[in-house]
Amino acid sequence: MIELGILFYFITIACVIGINSFGVGIGEGLTGAAALDATNLQPAARNEISKIALFGTVLTETSAIMGLTIAIFMLVRTDPYSLTLFKGIATLGIALAISLSGLVVGIVSCWPAREACFAVARQPFFEQNIMRFMLITQSIIQTPLIFALIVAFMISAQLDDVRTLSGAIRLFSSGLCFGIGSIGPAIGLADFARVACRGLGINRHAYGTIFSFTFISEAIVETPIIFALVVSLMLLFSQAPRDNIIVCAAMLGAALSIGIGTIGAGISSGRTASAAVDQIAKKPEIYPTISKVSMLGQGIIDTSAVYALLVSVLIILFGQYM
């Protein structure tokens, strides 16, 4: 039984660095291809385009650096021969939390960089502002990684106390919950950033309005991630007094409920905001009307994530007494 725990431990380390690098590789390749296409369109702006592509790939790489940090941390801190099967299952939670969010963020954070390359090809003299905007939106897309890092460290801090199956499943489902829950909102965030960067290429006079709209919209789009983080922290700080299969099932159910419930909400909320920013780029003077309609729509879309949060919290509260 001890050997299986060690196997899970090394699978975790491999996943954390391998899957993240896989996503980052795809993202960087797409960025480079877009930079070449943009240079074909506007060869005079090749210096600006290569600068944008360089900074875009550097920020895309954050996901792989995060995976490397976690892998080194786990290799240094944990003694593999002290791991039982239950501790091994709990470490798989770290793998899920980091690698699912890292994979999606790595692939997806190339979208604004791609569109920024084409925007610079259209407006070479506006390169400073486009690059600043791209850097800010890309660093907002990295927030799921920061949250995943919090979840991973809290799981690894509780790793020594795991003695029962339900304790192991509790940590596992906490990682699962955040991992699945960050997929949809990350795609939504990147979709919004992509359309906003394209809008800057279409109309550079809309820079101020797009800039302030971006902050509000991206904050609302990432609300489902925060719900997933709340459920994940609740799972981490709840106690599983009894060790039976029903408690384990309840924990997994809570994680799946909020995890799958946020995918649709995140993607569709991002699409709503990106449609709004498309209109704002074409017609900046309708900003007050469009922004309110978009925010109302996003609020109603987020209601489904709130219901998923409610169900998860109820499962955690009542699942403990089964």
Added chain:
Amino acid sequence: MQGFDLLESVYWQPFKYIHLTHRFFNINSETVIYTWITLAILAALIIPIRFILHKKGILRFVLITMIRESAEMSKQTLGEFSFNHYVFVMSLFFFIFIGSIIGVVPFIEEPTGDLNTTLALAIVTFCYIQVYAIKVNGLWAYAKEYFSPIFIMLPLNIISKLATIISLSFRLFGNIFGGAMITKLALTATQGSLWLETFALLSGFNLLLIGFFGVFEALIQAFVFAMLALTYLALALKGEEMGLEPTEGNT
């Protein structure tokens, strides 16, 4: 004497003598002290700013431009300029900004990296918005909103209102706490060997890390919190007109 070693213990238990020793009633002493330091910095900033405002110069121009831009932004979001709302949102912004950027100073942790502070800020914002929604729309229209499609939706409407508190507070907490954790981890990782420490110091790695997670993240999160408070306020105040505006555009 027990209970007087205030600076020694991390948690204060003010209700210990009436037997309320649950974790809920504990007070985190570090957060309280750092919050007071933040408030002291904010109060001390008044003196140089008054000095700048009375002299002509580039700093005065920058300051006035900043204030004008932010007032313009609040006017654009709310539809009309309101001094009360503007002051409320700007004080939230400055408190969160100073409270998050204070972590750059050694031996001081961010008060906004504690869930209690962010939860308090979110609850204050929520109460402010509800009070002004009742004041502007009237109690009847406000209460009718809760039964909006049909009366069965009452509990769900209440929950989706309360979800704004959760999303506001946990967004700020997660970002600031996560950033502080990453910075601390990277700094302790390089502490072991002299070579690594010199390299991190000279290559600008430490500066980049602290600049990103300390200053940049603080600015963005303070801005997001203030703008979201303003937007929720605008939505709550203009609750009735919202349904009409799109149809007006079509005709």
